[in-house]
Amino acid sequence: MSDYLKIFLVGMPGSGKSTLGRPLAETLLLPFVDQDKEIERRAGKTVQAIFAEDGEAYFRLLESEVLKHWAATDMNFVMATGGGAPCFHDGMTVINVAGISVFLDVPVEELLSRTATDKGRPLLQAEDLAEKKTKLTALYDRRQTCYAQAQIALKEPTLPALQHAIDARLRK
């Protein structure tokens, strides 16, 4: 691990990485980084537009560049990663070498209800809820071996549970 405190929240789209990451960073007095926002800043367009105009493979390259940049930076931070970031271009290794990884493990039914009306996530585009559930389930199953490499896993995570897990880890 580096000399800096770098906390990476990983997990499925809708697992709460962006929502929980900000208050976690605030309580730890650390900067908060949303990886997707960093990608959008670098690309000058939204994640949706990158997928539509440049394709997923190009998005994964940008995503990996942003991850490596922050992994190497001389800063402490909490990062909400994008759902696929640990699962492409050996992202989980980059994360685990640089800092602390926390898997926010949320069941598919809950992910579905949270993302039901969301139109922004390219991988979850669907005609109806049944199709979205099929897509979420396939993604969830495919990514379990990747997310399982996180140093901490939290089932149905809340902010207090996340704070407690980080606290315990830092006391080790």
Ligand SMILES: Nc1ncnc2c1ncn2[C@@H]1O[C@H](COP(=O)(O)OP(=O)(O)O)[C@@H](O)[C@H]1O
């Ligand atoms: N613990 C939670 N309980 C209920 N809803 C949540 C929770 N965490 C996030 N959400 C909601 O789920 C949606 C996706 O959350 P988000 O933080 O964007 O997930 P991620 O960044 O992991 O894709 C948002 O609408 C958010 O308000």
Ligand SMILES: O=C(O)C1=C[C@@H](OP(=O)(O)O)[C@@H](O)[C@H](O)C1
């Ligand atoms: O799971 C994925 O592959 C993705 C998740 C998204 O981020 P969130 O996990 O914040 O939704 C975003 O990076 C992109 O749409 C791809």
Ligand SMILES: [Mg+2]
């Ligand atoms: Mg997010």
